[in-house]
Amino acid sequence: QKEVEQDPGPLSVPEGAIVSLNCTYSNSAFQYFMWYRQYSRKGPELLMYTYSSGNKEDGRFTAQVDKSSKYISLFIRDSQPSDSATYLCAMSSSNTGKLIFGQGTTLQVKP
Amino acid sequence: GAVVSQHPSWVICKSGTSVKIECRSLDFQATTMFWYRQFPKQSLMLMATSNEGSKATYEQGVEKDKFLINHASLTLSTLTVTSAHPEDSSFYICSATSFQDKTETQYFGPGTRLLVL
Numbered sequence: 001q002k003e004v005e006q007d008p009g010p011l012s013v014p015e016g017a018i019v020s021l022n023c024t025y026s027n028s029a030f031q032y033f034m035w036y037r038q039y040s041r042k043g044p045e046l047l048m049y050t051y052s053s054g055n056k057e058d059g060r061f062t063a064q065v066d067k068s069s070k071y072i073s074l075f076i077r078d079s080q081p082s083d084s085a086t087y088l089c090a091m092s093s094s095n096t097g098k099l100i101f102g103q104g105t106t107l108q109v110k111p
Numbered sequence: 112g113a114v115v116s117q118h119p120s121w122v123i124c125k126s127g128t129s130v131k132i133e134c135r136s137l138d139f140q141a142t143t144m145f146w147y148r149q150f151p152k153q154s155l156m157l158m159a160t161s162n163e164g165s166k167a168t169y170e171q172g173v174e175k176d177k178f179l180i181n182h183a184s185l186t187l188s189t190l191t192v193t194s195a196h197p198e199d200s201s202f203y204i205c206s207a208t209s210f211q212d213k214t215e216t217q218y219f220g221p222g223t224r225l226l227v228l
Contacts, residue, residue, distance in 0.1 A: 008152070036219070043117075043204050043219040044155070088154060098145065099217060101154040 003027050006089055006102030015111050019076040023089035023102045026070065030091040030100075033065050035074045038086045038104065047087075048074065079109045113209045114138055117220035124195055125228055132190045132223045134205030140185035141207035145217065146178075149202040161188045195227045 006023045013019055021035075031052055036044035048063040050056045050072075056063045062075040072091075076083055089102040114137040124130050134144055143162050147155040159180050161167045167180035179191040188207075192199055202224050206217040 006154075034216075041202075041222070041224065043115075043221045046216060046218065049216060098157055098160060103154045 001026060003100050004089065004091060004102045007105055008103050010106040010108060012108045012110060013079055015079060015081060015109055017079050017109070019079050019083070019107060019109075021074040021076075021087050021089075021105050021107070023072050023091075024070055025072075025091060025100075027091075027093070027100075028067075028070070029093040032092045032094070032097075033063070033072050034090045034092075034099070035061075035063055036088040036090060038088060040085075044088055076107075079107075081109045081111050084108045113216070113218040115205065115207050115218050115220040117203075117205055117223050119223060120221060121224040121226075123226045123228065126196050127194055130192045130195055130225060132192075132203055132205075132225075134188045134190070134207070134220055136186045136207040136209070136218075139207075139209045141188075141209065142185065143208045143215075144182060144188040145206045145208075146180060146188075146190050147204045147206070149204060149222075155204060158190075192225065195225070197227045200225055200227045 004025045033050045035048040037047050038044040050063050050065050053065045053067045060077045064073045086104040086106045088104040090099040116135045118133045146158045149155050158173045159167045159169045161180050161182040163182045169175045182188040202222050204222040206219045208215045
């Protein structure tokens with residue numbers, strides 16, 4: 001079993017839809033949770049960073065962490081075609097430790 | 112802020128040659144840099160952790176004699192793929208840690224695409 005599981009998709013939605021991306025994990029020591037966006041042939045770009053459980057909102061993006069269920073989510077409101085990319089969840093047991101990445105979910109937002 | 116660059120962005124080489132990839136933190140000093148490899152439609156796989164002034168720590172299964180890492184300064188780390196073979200063809204990405212808001216965050220470079228013929 002992988003430490004971090006993420007459905008690779010692809011996920012296709014119409015413009016303006018609410019997108020829900022999810023990851024599950026098995027290591028209860030993870031405390032730092034991140035979402036990265038990666039466009040084709042580019043390096044990952046940090047979107048959201050959350051410590052422990054709870055919600056964090058930044059513009060159209062909301063990150064949720066449920067440590068009791070070992071489940072994290074990223075919501076994208078009013079999705080735009082420019083949001084089309086691969087979204088990677090990543091997590092770590094310490095704020096200086098190595099990141100464990102999910103496989104990434106490919107999202108396509110159709111105009 | 113927190114910009115990481117990589118050079119070259121892509122390279123094509125013949126089998127048996129060595130290729131050097133540079134990773135630079137442009138506007139901050141990075142004590143730690145990480146090197147990842149990503150195959151098509153797969154996630155990032157950590158290869159090694161590089162700390163300035165000390166030997167890199169390699170992940171299990173990564174040959175340290177094949178993937179030489181040098182972290183010469185707080186803004187530069189290099190990865191040399193020695194005697195490259197076609198199976199080494201991949202997307203190599205580095206990241207550098209920046210301490211912001213009481214936490215260390217990894218910022219990624221744009222990646223280097225290596226094709227070994």
